[in-house]
Amino acid sequence: MAKEFKPKIVSANDLNIGDVVYMNSGGGWTRKLAEAAIAHTPEEGETLMGRAEPQQAKVVGPYLADVALDDDGRPFPTHFREKFRTRGPSTRPDLGKQAANPERREPLAASGGI
Amino acid sequence: MYRYDEFDHDYVRARVAEFRDQTQRRIDGALTEDEYKPLRLQNGLYLQLHAYMLRVAVPYGTLDSRQMRTLAMIAERWDEGYGHFTTRQNIQYNWTKLTDVGDILDALADVEMHAIQTSGNCIRNVTADHFAGAAVDEIEDPRPTAELIRQWSTAHPEFAYLPRKFKVAVTGSPNDRAVTKAHDIGLRMLRDAQGNPGYEVIVGGGLGRTPMIGKVIRDFLPKADLLPYLEAILRVYNLNGRRDNKYKARIKILVHETGIEEMRAQVEAEFERQMREEGGPLVQPDPEQVRRIEAYFAAPDFADLPATSETLDAAMAADPALAAWVANNTSAHRAPGYTIVTVAIKGTGEAPGDATTAQMNALADLGERYSHDELRISHEQNVILPHVKRDDLPAVFAALQQAELAAANAGLITDIIACPGLDYCALATARSIPVAQDLSERFAEPARAKAIGSFTIKISGCINACGHHHVGHVGILGLEKSGIESYQITLGGDHTETMAVGERAGPGMSADEVGPAIERLVDAYLERRANDDERFIDTYRRLGADPFKHALYAA
Numbered sequence: 001m002a003k004e005f006k007p008k009i010v011s012a013n014d015l016n017i018g019d020v021v022y023m024n025s026g027g028g029w030t031r032k033l034a035e036a037a038i039a040h041t042p043e044e045g046e047t048l049m050g051r052a053e054p055q056q057a058k059v060v061g062p063y064l065a066d067v068a069l070d071d072d073g074r075p076f077p078t079h080f081r082e083k084f085r086t087r088g089p090s091t092r093p094d095l096g097k098q099a100a101n102p103e104r105r106e107p108l109a110a111s112g113g114i
Numbered sequence: 115m116y117r118y119d120e121f122d123h124d125y126v127r128a129r130v131a132e133f134r135d136q137t138q139r140r141i142d143g144a145l146t147e148d149e150y151k152p153l154r155l156q157n158g159l160y161l162q163l164h165a166y167m168l169r170v171a172v173p174y175g176t177l178d179s180r181q182m183r184t185l186a187m188i189a190e191r192w193d194e195g196y197g198h199f200t201t202r203q204n205i206q207y208n209w210t211k212l213t214d215v216g217d218i219l220d221a222l223a224d225v226e227m228h229a230i231q232t233s234g235n236c237i238r239n240v241t242a243d244h245f246a247g248a249a250v251d252e253i254e255d256p257r258p259t260a261e262l263i264r265q266w267s268t269a270h271p272e273f274a275y276l277p278r279k280f281k282v283a284v285t286g287s288p289n290d291r292a293v294t295k296a297h298d299i300g301l302r303m304l305r306d307a308q309g310n311p312g313y314e315v316i317v318g319g320g321l322g323r324t325p326m327i328g329k330v331i332r333d334f335l336p337k338a339d340l341l342p343y344l345e346a347i348l349r350v351y352n353l354n355g356r357r358d359n360k361y362k363a364r365i366k367i368l369v370h371e372t373g374i375e376e377m378r379a380q381v382e383a384e385f386e387r388q389m390r391e392e393g394g395p396l397v398q399p400d401p402e403q404v405r406r407i408e409a410y411f412a413a414p415d416f417a418d419l420p421a422t423s424e425t426l427d428a429a430m431a432a433d434p435a436l437a438a439w440v441a442n443n444t445s446a447h448r449a450p451g452y453t454i455v456t457v458a459i460k461g462t463g464e465a466p467g468d469a470t471t472a473q474m475n476a477l478a479d480l481g482e483r484y485s486h487d488e489l490r491i492s493h494e495q496n497v498i499l500p501h502v503k504r505d506d507l508p509a510v511f512a513a514l515q516q517a518e519l520a521a522a523n524a525g526l527i528t529d530i531i532a533c534p535g536l537d538y539c540a541l542a543t544a545r546s547i548p549v550a551q552d553l554s555e556r557f558a559e560p561a562r563a564k565a566i567g568s569f570t571i572k573i574s575g576c577i578n579a580c581g582h583h584h585v586g587h588v589g590i591l592g593l594e595k596s597g598i599e600s601y602q603i604t605l606g607g608d609h610t611e612t613m614a615v616g617e618r619a620g621p622g623m624s625a626d627e628v629g630p631a632i633e634r635l636v637d638a639y640l641e642r643r644a645n646d647d648e649r650f651i652d653t654y655r656r657l658g659a660d661p662f663k664h665a666l667y668a669a
């Protein structure tokens with residue numbers, strides 16, 4: 001029996017800041033996992049990666065990461081490494097995405113800044 | 115302190131300009147990541163989990179107050195207000211932006227610092243005893259040797275693409291504080307029967323996936339022969355080291371597979387060949403340059419002082435906290451009336467080695483005012499004030515208290531080494547800092563920590579062992595097991611001249627099991643030690659692993 005396909009999103013790091021970003025359904029980049037485009041099949045995964053890989057001038061190292069979906073169909077990380085990537089250092093809640101003012105590290109290359 | 119000559123200045127400035135241009139081309143889209151990555155790594159810039167990280171070299175861990183202030187300024191201006199001192203005596207900034215890196219490197223160049231050769235398969239920043247030039251047990255200051263190696267290895271064209279990275283450590287004391295036996299090359303300064311200075315040369319040590327204790331390849335190498343001999347080792351390694359398998363590419367594997375006898379024969383043959391060259395080996399340094407380097411490291415003008423300080427004695431009698439700190443965080447200095455201060459960057463519940471801008475500035479002020487303008491970074495992730503008058507210790511302690519740097523725990527169970535782990539590092543398999551923080555809180559009570567005595571805990575967030583876990587009395591290695599963080603404990607490691615690699619105690623445990631397990635282990639040690647002076651490692655060697663394994667897994 002074929003292994004069940006786990007839903008996936010494309011994640012990468014922003015070129016200028018190094019911040020974690022996710023590809024959205026428009027082929028652009030968001031800092032919020034909730035806004036990421038979800039691949040439900042291997043083919044959809046390939047399509048997303050096909051859109052991500054040429055975007056070298058915006059992001060570094062795009063890859064497919066497993067997610068699970070909540071009742072509303074929103075993605076959340078299944079692996080602890082990805083969970084930390086959605087937040088920042090667990091020892092410094094004042095830094096990274098989890099910080100009170102996460103937008104202060106803008107502008108992102110991935111969102112067209114700089 | 116070594117000061118750059120014109121060549122050093124020009125070289126570093128040219129490298130900054132070159133890398134600034136390369137970075138701009140990456141931002142503009144002219145360079146792909148595949149093209150840019152090796153360039154940024156050669157300039158110390160990594161991409162970590164949440165941001166870029168810049169690793170700045172502190173050559174052999176020595177810096178002055180002006181340099182420390184610049185490190186503080188960089189943290190404030192371009193980072194998040196702190197830096198992380200590493201086991202390689204370097205500093206890492208965790209939140210570097212690509213658009214700032216050129217400016218940061220220029221600011222570093224202003225104070226004769228850089229980030230070159232802090233990454234990549236080259237000869238990395240040379241490390242040395244952090245008590246160099248101050249220790250009472252020192253045969254000779256290892257820093258002129260380390261500086262000579264720095265000059266020889268910087269941009270050495272033959273060794274820019276070695277099979278793998280290459281690390282050299284130098285100690286001038288028989289008490290090895292530089293972990294020389296865990297380096298690709300370790301140099302221990304000694305004197306022969308006639309009193310001539312030289313080195314014991316150790317090769318093939320290393321931690322990581324396959325920990326190995328270095329082996330002596332030359333019992334005594336005359337000082338003047340150092341560079342031709344190092345060149346010979348590097349040539350043999352460069353030629354024969356494995357390039358087919360990254361995990362077998364370090365010189366430790368070559369030494370292991372070739373055998374030390376054969377390795378020695380090959381190195382000696384290459385060394386002899388160089389010595390026969392007309393006019394001597396090409397790499398032999400100009401004696402004038404050697405003298406110039408040595409002059410930079412001449413001992414400061416120490417005052418003529420009595421060995422004891424009445425001022426200090428009176429202050430300690432009045433202030434038990436000062437007395438406890440002096441007893442624990444100072445070490446014997448070679449000049450009477452002076453002492454070496456270890457500033458433990460290990461406050462309770464803090465991330466080991468993390469210092470804020472304010473703390474770095476406070477350390478710079480103390481170094482300038484009380485320590486002949488010298489500071490050191492230790493591989494234990496602490497900062498050293500190497501030349502402090504005993505009379506000045508009350509003032510130094512008061513300033514450290516103000517800066518929240520007065521932890522009296524150097525060398526104790528809470529003086530934990532921890533690598534950045536999965537809180538920052540892209541290679542990590544588990545977190546290390548929270549484990550260190552938990553342990554530092556469990557053993558925070560000063561009387562308890564003091565009663566436990568000398569005890570090293572070293573934590574790495576993956577098999578690469580940047581946290582030196584193999585050589586901790588207790589080593590903790592964070593791994594991933596079935597989708598969760600799991601910690602493997604090793605016992606009986608030793609990072610000193612009696613180096614030993616710790617033994618795995620048993621199966622991995624979850625993060626919240628580690629703290630209670632270590633507490634049971636410590637209790638078992640306290641119950642079994644022969645007397646209050648028997649260190650954990652000695653009790654472990656006397657009794658073997660069983661009682662301690664039992665204690666770890668007793669729950």
Ligand code: SF4
Nearest residue numbers: 533539542575576580
């Ligand atoms: S030991 Fe592993 S997790 Fe820790 S800093 Fe080194 S590479 Fe990163």
